[in-house]
Amino acid sequence: MHEDESCKFAACTFFAKNHPGESCGSNGLPLTPSSITILGRSQRLLTIEHTNLCTYLDIIRGKHERIIVVAEVIGKSLAEYSSKFSYEEIINISLQVTNAMMFLHKQEITHRTLSDDNILLDSSGRVKLFNYGMYYMTNEGNEVPFPLGLPRYLSPETILNGGGPAADVWTFGIILLELCIGKLWKNIKPGPTLRRILTLVHANNPAERIAREHDCLEAYKEIPETVRNLIEKCLKIYPSERATFEELIEDLSKINSKTLEDIKQPRGLMGCKLQYLYYWWQLTGGDIQAELKKNGLIKNSPPILSMPIAILLDGGTIGGKTGALFDRRIAKYSLDLLKNRLSHIPPQDFYPLMHERRKDYDAVALPKIIRERDTEYQFYRLLWFQRLLHGYPYTTQYIRTEAEIDIPPLERGDVWAALLGVVGDIEDQYERIDKETPTPTDRQIDVDIPRCHQYCWLLCGSAGHRTLKRLLKAWLLTNPQYVYWQGLDSLTAPFLYLNFCNEARAFACLSAFVPKFLHKFFLKDNSAVIKEYLAKFWQMTAFHEPELATHLHDINFVPELFAIPWFLTMFSHVFPLHKIVHLWDALLVEGPSLPLFMGVGILRQLRDTLLDSGFNECILLFSDLPEIDIGECVKESIDMCRISPRSISYRRFTNEPEMKDPMDIVEVPLDVLLSETCSRISLADFFSLTCQDKCCVVDIRSNLLYEKSCIEGSINVPYSGVHLGQHELKSLGAHPNKVLTEAIRQKKIIVVASAEDETAQLFSDYLVKCGVSRVCVLHGGVSALHTHVPSLFGVPKKTAHK
Amino acid sequence: MATTRSGAAQRPNGAPQTKVCQFKLVLLGESAVGKSSLVLRFVKGQFHEYQESTIGAAFLTQTLCLDDTTVKFEIWDTAGQERYHSLAPMYYRGAQAAIVVYDITNQDTFGRAKNWVKELQRQASPSIVIALAGNKSDLAAKRMVEFEEAQAYADENGLLFMETSAKTAMNVNDIFLAIANKLPKSESAGGGAAGGARRLNDADAPRASSCCK
Ligand SMILES: Nc1nc2c(ncn2[C@@H]2O[C@H](COP(=O)(O)OP(=O)(O)O)[C@@H](O)[C@H]2O)c(=O)[nH]1
Ligand SMILES: [Mg+2]
DSSP: OOOSTTEEEEEEEEEOOOOOTTOBOTTSSBOOOHHHHHHHHHTTGGGOOOTTBOOEEEEEEOSTTEEEEEEEOOSEEGGGOOSOOOHHHHHHHHHHHHHHHHHHHHTTOOOOOOOTTSEEEOTTOOEEESSTTHHHHTTTTTTSSSOOSOGGGOOHHHHHHOOOTHHHHHHHHHHHHHHHHOOSSTTOOHHHHHHHHHHGGGOSSHHHHHHHHTTOHHHHHHSOHHHHHHHHHHOOSSGGGSOOHHHHHHHHHHHOOOOOOOOOOOSGGGGSOHHHHHHHHHHTTOOHHHHHHHTTSSOOOOGGGGSOSEEOTTSOEEOOOOOOSBOOOOEEEEOHHHHHHTTTSOGGGGSOOTTSOOOOOGGGGSOHHHHTTOHHHHHHHHHHHHHHHHTTTTTHHHHHHHHHHOOOGGGHHHHHHHHTTOOSOHHHHHHHSOOOSOOTTHHHHHHHGGGSSTTSHHHHSHHHHHHHHHHHHHHHHHOTTOOOOTTHHHHHHHHHHHTTTOHHHHHHHHHHHHHHHSTTTTSSSOHHHHHHHHHHHHHHHHHHOHHHHHHHHHTTOOGGGTTHHHHHTTTTTTSOHHHHHHHHHHHHHHOTTHHHHHHHHHHHHTHHHHHTOOHHHHHHHHHTOOOOOHHHHHHHHHHHHHHSOGGGGOOSSSSSOOOOSTTTOOOOOHHHHHHOSSOEEOHHHHHHHHHTTOEEEEEOSOHHHHHHSEETTOEEOOGGGOOTTOOOGGGGOHHHHHHHHHHHHTTOEEEEEOSSHHHHHHHHHHHHHTTOSSEEEETTHHHHHHHHOGGGEEOOOOOTTO | OOOOOSHHHHSOTTOTTOEEEEEEEEEEOSTTSSHHHHHHHHHHSOOOTTOOOOSSEEEEEEEEEOSSEEEEEEEEEEOOSGGGGGGHHHHHTTOSEEEEEEETTOHHHHHHHHHHHHHHHHHSOTTOEEEEEEEOGGGGGGOOSOHHHHHHHHHHHTOEEEEOOTTTOTTHHHHHHHHHHHSOOSTTOOOOGGGGOSOGGGTTSOOOOOOOO
16 A cells, blocks of 8 residues: 555445345335445535545445445544544544534535545645445445444444434544544453443543543543543533534634644645546556455455355344455555546646647547547546636637537536536526425426436436436426426436436526527427427438438338437437447537437438338337447538528427528428428528539429529429439439439438429429438429529529530 | 247248238336236336336337247337326337236226227227236235226236236236137237327327237
């Protein structure tokens, strides 16, 4: 174990309680394992920050209900200091301990396990409490099979019936007494120690009585009166008579003469946020469990040795080695590995400047999941995002631009909130919402929550269940126009997962997400909204995957049968959380039309299988969706989204401002939309494509009309001459075939222009059946374009080969 | 639980004496009564404590072997929440069989099951074979719906009835088997799932597909 200052964090480990046998809860579901309850409760500890508390960094669930706690460490524990402290030092240490304790009590956290081996002190005199959350995370000790707290520090009422926060004051009193007169009840077994503490109940002055028992009355009398008074205020038999930490701080402040120098934040790596250091250390290959094994804190014995010798009928067991349930030792971790890994980074890189051009790293070219594992890449990204988030909301635009590249997993919760524009006093707003009053929807929520992403340790515990329910109830209450649709639970889950200890922010994110991506989806009658969405999805499929669209259409495989959960939950009901986060990273940056293309992206990945399958095989495929490469799917969908003119994915049911300009309008009644295979493109989008020479216009009016006046650069394929049954471009004639083939090769968008909608649709549908990609129909046809942009028109050039 | 399980797949192809019949079966019932779990048990022999909720519907197939016939079930497992009700006709239209499920530990789900039966009797194909399943029979200690009450209701309405448990597999294969036995296996019987495979707006025109070969 290392002692130098490069040890910034340490781990300790213990076992959670094992539920006997196959016991079930009242809902027929298996009981939540204790380790999961602990994991859920301890999330709150991860967010606690105080100068006199060691920051919690991680709570890990190991094998066999093992819990590993990783937290900051400094210096040495009081138990490890061999020399005696001066009274000046004792007072200062006490002041820092009481500060920490008051903070914890304000948060309604009882320490219960305060002892001289978890009060840490460094050479500058700074005190921090280590692992102060054992009692809290184990649900007052209920989730562990061993008693909490060292016998000699337990207050009488704790020994008798549990005790409350005032027990911590007693414990502090004993520690203070020990600092003055030396360790108490040395070499006495736990049983007798507890008996001795209980006999104090009859003492007038327990502190003095303890001193007398230890033959230290002299020494006790020599303690300065001020300090002795403090000890006696703590060591009162009746908890209600003991001082509170607040009162102790007041007394201690009066007699404290030592001021600590403000600790200077070290520069460079060691000055970075501890959470970052721990994260980077892990990316460099740091492994908490491996180190614990090396230090003997985790012993690997063959599993056969831990098998019970007998199993009782009630599920209890006899025999079998379980090893130590709680090891008081801690293992410290050196950061040398990380220091070496990042040693070549120049000092200025630790302080990225806002307006300096961002450095490009080679890693950007790699897939996201690999970038997420790259220490150096994450080093730069985290520091940069830290900087940007610090400036939020003024830096929103920067954050968006950077998020387009990728989002560092460690800051995803913050970044998402920024991308969703979450600002203001969200805590206060959330606080005001009634999340408790029962409503008729509760039953549905109650049966859905235990089925929602339960493979996730955070979401499957009771803390997760309760929070998810509150979030859903709060959202329903603040959105009276909406109702609970199954799936809303899945939609909320990613926000809870990323903001487990920041319920208000999870709520704010959900509240901002729905209007942006799922406007009107949760109306009681949402059928029009869903129909429109699915129709658009089908049109996008025809646009980008014409062959697939044709096949699926032929076998009657319609999106109503499989895609409702995709869009209603923005895929959160379809994929596991680690995939959803990547999908949503892109969604939040690209905006509300991306999901349509993600749907197409999924179909594209399954393309070959689908093309070979009939109806039954297709639907089976979607009932049990095969592995989807999300990275690939996201990339493809973004590409598709960007090359698709905006108007072709236009939906009426969005939260975006209404289109007023006739150049922008593409809206048609729902029943018309449902009958159209190909999307309509607006005049404005068409104009812009034309200017960039990115489209090929097929004019299907009669040759007579075409000759009179036509869109410049268009080709004429009179509809009356087309054989709709022959799905081959060749059948359109040599010239159209050549032009279209060339346009397809250049990935141009094929715009069908007609005099009436009906023929335009039939012909565009025909092109799709011929396997032509990127086909759309000019909204309003040739005449609308002529009205609004007459400059695009001319008379056809007579070509030689005609 | 040694009933037939996808036996047909193992049979040599083209065995002349077996005819293959295909039936569309739909599961209906309040959410969380165990519809998806019953299907999962029947099709894959598995049970998941944390079975995800069903949104829209899921589709699975399973084959059973009777004496001289192989019965292929095309199973539509639907969403239970009342709100998804408007989608249900898409799935039960053209179905030859339905299993209406309730949870024996919850009286409300039994009431809801009765409503489903009524709706099927009114709206679905008149020849539809309906089975009532009282699921979660392993939780007998928390029983709220008496066996006799459900049996009497089933008799009155001409339904097959069994108490099942997706968890212990009790009666799961049996209920499907009972349905298979009751279905007519004449040449004209059966129909494909493709009947449901239409756009919502023109779903009233199910495509006929023959199956017995
Ligand atoms: N004890 C018990 N639980 C069951 C049984 N069938 C389903 N469940 C549980 O009930 C819950 C809902 O099941 P699910 O199949 O999703 O119901 P559905 O909404 O009707 O499809 C899940 O947690 C299942 O594990 C059963 O037979 N016994
Ligand atoms: Mg289900």
